[in-house]
Amino acid sequence: MIAQQLVKIVGEGVKHLYGQEPGTGLPGLEKTKKEIPGDFTIVVFPLVRFSRKSPETTAREIGEYLLETVPEIASFNVIKGFLNLVLKDDFWLEFLNQARRQKKFGCLKPRHEDPIIVEYSSPNTNKPLHLGHIRNNLLGHSLSEILKANGHRVIRVNLVNDRGIHICKSMLAYMKWGNGETPLSAGMKGDHLIGKYYVLFNQYFKTEVHDLMEKGLTEEEAEKQAPLIREAREILRKWEAKDPETRDLWKKMNDWVYEGFNETYRNLGITFDKTYYESNTYLLGKELVQKGLDAEILKEKEDGSVWADLREEGLDEKLLLRSDGTSVYMTQDLGTAQSRYETFHPSSMIYVVGNEQNYHFDVLRLILKKLGKSYADHVFHCSYGMVELPEGKMKSREGTVVDADALMEEMYATAETTTRELGKADEMEPSEARELFHAIGMGALKYFILKVDPKKNMLFDPRESIDFNGNTGPFIQYTHARIHSLLRRAALTGLDLSSNVNSSLTLLPLEKEILKKLYLFPEAVQQAGDELSPAIIANYVYDLAKGFNQFYQEIPVLKEEDPEKLLLRLALTQLTGLAIRQAMVLLGIQVPTRM
RNA sequence: GGUCCCGUAGCUCAGCUGGAUAGAGCAACAGCCUUCUAAGCUGUGGGUCGCGCGUUCGAAUCGCGCCGGGAUCACCA
Numbered sequence: 175m176i177a178q179q180l181v182k183i184v185g186e187g188v189k190h191l192y193g194q195e196p197g198t199g200l201p202g203l204e205k206t207k208k209e210i211p212g213d214f215t216i217v218v219f220p221l222v223r224f225s226r227k228s229p230e231t232t233a234r235e236i237g238e239y240l241l242e243t244v245p246e247i248a249s250f251n252v253i254k255g256f257l258n259l260v261l262k263d264d265f266w267l268e269f270l271n272q273a274r275r276q277k278k279f280g281c282l283k284p285r286h287e288d289p290i291i292v293e294y295s296s297p298n299t300n301k302p303l304h305l306g307h308i309r310n311n312l313l314g315h316s317l318s319e320i321l322k323a324n325g326h327r328v329i330r331v332n333l334v335n336d337r338g339i340h341i342c343k344s345m346l347a348y349m350k351w352g353n354g355e356t357p358l359s360a361g362m363k364g365d366h367l368i369g370k371y372y373v374l375f376n377q378y379f380k381t382e383v384h385d386l387m388e389k390g391l392t393e394e395e396a397e398k399q400a401p402l403i404r405e406a407r408e409i410l411r412k413w414e415a416k417d418p419e420t421r422d423l424w425k426k427m428n429d430w431v432y433e434g435f436n437e438t439y440r441n442l443g444i445t446f447d448k449t450y451y452e453s454n455t456y457l458l459g460k461e462l463v464q465k466g467l468d469a470e471i472l473k474e475k476e477d478g479s480v481w482a483d484l485r486e487e488g489l490d491e492k493l494l495l496r497s498d499g500t501s502v503y504m505t506q507d508l509g510t511a512q513s514r515y516e517t518f519h520p521s522s523m524i525y526v527v528g529n530e531q532n533y534h535f536d537v538l539r540l541i542l543k544k545l546g547k548s549y550a551d552h553v554f555h556c557s558y559g560m561v562e563l564p565e566g567k568m569k570s571r572e573g574t575v576v577d578a579d580a581l582m583e584e585m586y587a588t589a590e591t592t593t594r595e596l597g598k599a600d601e602m603e604p605s606e607a608r609e610l611f612h613a614i615g616m617g618a619l620k621y622f623i624l625k626v627d628p629k630k631n632m633l634f635d636p637r638e639s640i641d642f643n644g645n646t647g648p649f650i651q652y653t654h655a656r657i658h659s660l661l662r663r664a665a666l667t668g669l670d671l672s673s674n675v676n677s678s679l680t681l682l683p684l685e686k687e688i689l690k691k692l693y694l695f696p697e698a699v700q701q702a703g704d705e706l707s708p709a710i711i712a713n714y715v716y717d718l719a720k721g722f723n724q725f726y727q728e729i730p731v732l733k734e735e736d737p738e739k740l741l742l743r744l745a746l747t748q749l750t751g752l753a754i755r756q757a758m759v760l761l762g763i764q765v766p767t768r769m
Numbered sequence: 770g771g772u773c774c775c776g777u778a779g780c781u782c783a784g785c786u787g788g789a790u791a792g793a794g795c796a797a798c799a800g801c802c803u804u805c806u807a808a809g810c811u812g813u814g815g816g817u818c819g820c821g822c823g824u825u826c827g828a829a830u831c832g833c834g835c836c837g838g839g840a841u842c843a844c845c846a
Contacts (some may be wrong), residue, residue, distance in 0.1 A: 207789065217788055219826065229826085255826085256789060298846080338846065452846090479844065488772080489842085496844040503846050532773060533841050559774080560839080567839085596808070614808090626782065630775070631839070638780090642808055644794040645782080652808045660805055713783060716793080727801095727810045769808075 212258030229255030282325035294526035347371035364430025458509025559631035585615035621647030
């Protein structure tokens with residue numbers, strides 16, 4: 175690309191003019207600021223120490239050198255230490271022609287190499303998904319798409335947490351108060367039904383704890399001795415002993431939950447290549463720990479528990495096997511990492527997990543390293559922030575969660591109302607209209623979440639509905655629909671869009687603006703991949719759509735009488751449409767062709 | 770208490786690998802539909818970039834110290 179070439183040539187220029195190699199790190203090419211004439215800018219301050227001249231003189235000299243050397247450069251200007259370069263219009267027009275020939279503009283071709291494993295979602299099967307899970311799922315899905323666009327092979331995996339004491343709590347509550355209720359008889363999605371019993375358990379449990387504390391127990395003692403928790407623990411014991419009755423109920427209830435989850439996933443547009451279940455993987459890792467013990471990397475304490483000592487690394491000791499020989503969460507994660515490494519030989523493993531588990535993943539990586547695993551350095555925790563409500567953090571037990579299904583329904587309803595008010599659904603088939611409402615509702619939700627830097631906490635106010643105007647998903651979708659409307663009209667006139675644009679045309683400022691933005695799309699895709707950040711794509715595509723709307727509003731396209739200019743504008747329109755669609759695919763958002 | 774993350778306009782967020790006058794959207798106000806979709810476009814107002822010190826020709830951006838918010842440090846997952 176021209177950017178890298180220019181940087182290189184600047185280096186050569188410095189050597190030619192001042193006899194010194196600037197070496198690494200010096201030159202930096204940036205976009206020229208809006209109000210200043212120019213396309214790219216070189217900040218020459220760092221080069222002054224080679225030239226031993228004023229910034230202005232240095233900039234002028236390098237400018238002259240570039241003007242002579244680089245045929246694409248039309249002119250330059252110098253403001254203080256800033257060297258602003260103007261490229262010839264035919265450079266931009268050539269770019270337009272070349273970009274239009276690409277199959278998938280902005281994306282790299284798939285390379286044949288080891289895959290990247292992206293783990294996300296990882297739900298518990300004792301309650302329905304909420305807004306936090308939505309952020310996780312959207313991030314995981316989008317990251318997978320972004321990595322693919324960067325030429326990687328991606329394996330998307332889901333590790334379902336289908337066993338453990340929390341599941342037993344729902345089971346116990348169901349046994350006690352369920353009366354044989356089923357999703358069908360209750361008219362509820364399976365995950366919501368199970369969630370109901372989880373809440374029920376916690377209500378009764380809370381009362382028990384309260385009563386015990388009245389009798390003088392501390393909270394901690396009460397929580398351990400409450401009859402309900404003892405019963406739940408007994409169910410867990412039976413489950414681990416493979417008691418048939420317990421296992422049957424467990425399976426039945428989990429299947430209900432999966433049916434519910436699948437519906438939620440379908441609405442979200444999320445899929446996986448492989449699903450793991452903890453009930454199958456929770457014993458993994460013991461072998462690994464044993465080997466570490468044999469090699470004296472790990473140590474056993476007197477009571478038989480096994481630990482990794484991370485104090486030299488600035489962390490604490492970490493338990494890997496309890497004194498009774500059973501394993502913990504960390505043990506399992508060590509085991510699944512090893513198992514995935516053996517099956518897929520991934521180039522890296524990315525875990526999309528909330529930032530509350532930052533410590534866990536630091537420890538995981540350290541232990542893998544201690545155990546001498548070469549892949550330890552290729553384990554990445556894609557850590558994202560909490561979704562907060564105006565009152566603070568969402569808490570399942572206190573019922574202050576925003577339910578995923580309810581939220582999606584609401585988004586759909588808002589999309590329908592808004593669209594109908596605008597009269598845009600009037601001439602649509604009911605099925606087309608339904609698809610549109612879904613696309614817009616989900617587009618608004620997804621964009622709202624993905625435009626925020628993943629690592630930051632974000633705020634969601636349920637009282638204010640998610641916007642459809644301004645920097646939003648529907649805004650971008652609308653721009654796309656508008657583009658298609660233009661292209662449809664153009665098609666009616668029988669124009670052939672496939673031929674190349676004449677590269678000796680002169681560009682209007684707004685036309686060039688869009689070309690400059692389009693030029694940045696491949697970079698945005700790459701940066702999003704490097705930083706594991708869909709937000710970069712979201713902000714990019716908003717900027718592009720905004721730019722197109724300005725162009726659209728100011729410059730008539732179809733009224734243009736000069737056929738070459740008409741072709742240019744339509745080509746511009748078409749490529750923008752492609753870039754928007756491509757970017758939105760990376761975000762997992764559908765783009766309607768009319769709305 | 771230790772470690773990590775965050776603090777930018779009334780609100781939600783960009784910008785953070787140091788660069789020119791700190792940007793959007795929402796909300797408020799004022800314009801633009803007999804002309805390609807007004808879910809749009811244009812304009813006005815709104816800022817000690819938490820505070821202080823340092824590094825630098827140059828700091829929202831880097832370093833240190835405070836202040837404020839969050840997460841985490843289980844024989845839970």
